[in-house]
Amino acid sequence: MTEEDLKYVENKHRGGYNNAKGNKYETFYAVYYILRYMNTCDANYIRCYSQVKYAFLDDFLISYKDKKIYHQIKNKKSISWGKEDTKGTIAYDFKKQMQECVSQNEKYALKLVTSHEYEKLVKTQPSSLANTSVEEFPFYESLNKYIYLEFFRNEILPIFGGHNDYNRLADVAMIVLGLWCSGDYEGETVAELRDLLYAKLGKIQISPTYDVELLIQHLEQMNFQIYRDGNLLEWSWNRLKGITDVTQLAIDSILCLTEPLEVISML
Amino acid sequence: MSRILQNIDASNEKIVIKQLLSLVENKYGVEEYRNAFFNLGKELGKLIIKKYKDLGHTLVVCAAEDADWLAKGILDMCKLDTSIAVYWTDRKVICNDPKIEISPIVKSYQDSDIEECDTMIVVKSIISTSCVVKTLLNHLMEHCNPAHIVIAAPVMFKGADKVLMTEFPRRISGKFSFLTFAIDDERNQDGVVFPGIGGMVYPKLGLGDIHRKNSYMPDLVKSHVMKAAFACEEIKHQP
Secondary structure (H helix, E strand, O other): OOHHHHHHHHHHHHHHHHHHOOOHHHHHHHHHHHHHHHOOHHHHOEEEEEOOOOOOOOOEEEEEOOEEEEEEEEOOOOOOOOOOOOOOOHHHHHHHHHHHHHHOOOEEEEEEEEOOOHHHHHHOOOOOOOOEEEEEOOOOOOHHHHOOOHHHHHHHHHHHOOOOOHHHHHHHHHHHHHHHHHOOOOOOEHHHHHHHHHHHOOOOOOOOOHHHHHHHHHHHHOOOEEEEEOOEEEEEEOOEEEEEEHHHOOHHHHHOOOOHHHHHHHO | OOOEEOOOOOOOHHHHHHHHHHHHOOOOOHHHHHHHHHHHHHHHHHHHHHHOOOOOOEEEEEEHHHHHHHHHHHHHHHOOOEEEEEEEEOOEEEEOOOOEEEOOEEEEEEOOOHHHOOEEEEEOOEEOOOHHHHHHHHHHOOOOOOOEEEEEEEEEEOOHHHHHHHHOOHHHHOOEEEEEEEEEOEEOOOOOEEOOOOOOHHHHOOOOOOOHHHHOOOHHHHHHHHHHHHHHHHHHOOO
């Protein structure tokens, strides 16, 4: 990279960093991307980064095995590629990134993510830009709104084995948002983020134990319906239901109770 | 501190202001605190009947800590064709800066006919970050399609209604209407609304801390469970 290019990307990076915390669009896209790959075998190989230093396309970077996918993420009502030789245009940044990747012998792809004018950007994409694509992603003020969109919901469903519950989907999306915004887990694989997600959901794998089996039998004798997933017990009795972490229960005390409503108070 | 009062008129001014003050003054014990919520619930109930003429089949939704006092006040006053849905929630902070938290549902009670409601009334002691109300609505939108959603709380934090509106698509938020008596615009250093409802509601209601409160089984839920069990028995023994 030349001195001039270095100065250009440093300025770009500074501006992006200052804007990043408030930039919901970039953050929500990152959450969507992470969720999309969480339940795939690629999760072990995908790492995500934001505000990438020394890159012309610095909003979001995915590294997948030996390939890097650079993203520019734009939430603008009016957007165009501009001219490749005019500094500051999208086309300029894409061209420079492409040249930088080629000079570094990198396997790469470049992506423009946009909330508006997707078809126009596809039609007018400069033909000189190799390995480049445009992706449409809507902008909403709140992450919660996204779970009401079919395409977004479909990405999260596999994480729960298909449980189509808006509330759980919202929790999953918010946890990933929190992990991403904390900045503590940048560069971790998506598989590691998934493990952190399950930990935040309170889900851990534990071996079956005698007292938990006794508890389940006791509940079933009182006509509870039980489903167990690791440390989490999903139960229902009449119109009451819930989910509880068995490692947090005073099982001995519950085993002494015979009234379902008293048991439920302790679950 | 600037509190804005709303929906107050000559008929309810004395009682609403007195009950709001009871919530924030430290000289009252658990019984008085519970009664204040019950009375505020009744006043909210009167307001609901006055404002909404044709509620149809109504679903009253609340958190477990609000069931036996605030929600009961509304139910007693309205005497509507009503079902209930009661939820116990946890609170988890995922990130401190920016503040990102979730309120997962850990237990629930739902009457059998909640899906048939025409109007949903979501009742809360205070709407501060809207986290719990958002969670309850996300859960219920899976099962219900009411024509109206009334969100009622004696106290709301300024702007909480607008925040809630932005969390949902227009086809849902377009059904929202908000009812409150007091809008506060200050928080203390722990983020608790001030004066609000006098701090954390659970110990003041005698329910313990934020974890112990999930052990509380409302009388409202017990009575609905018994009613449903009795109805089942009657059907079993019908010739």
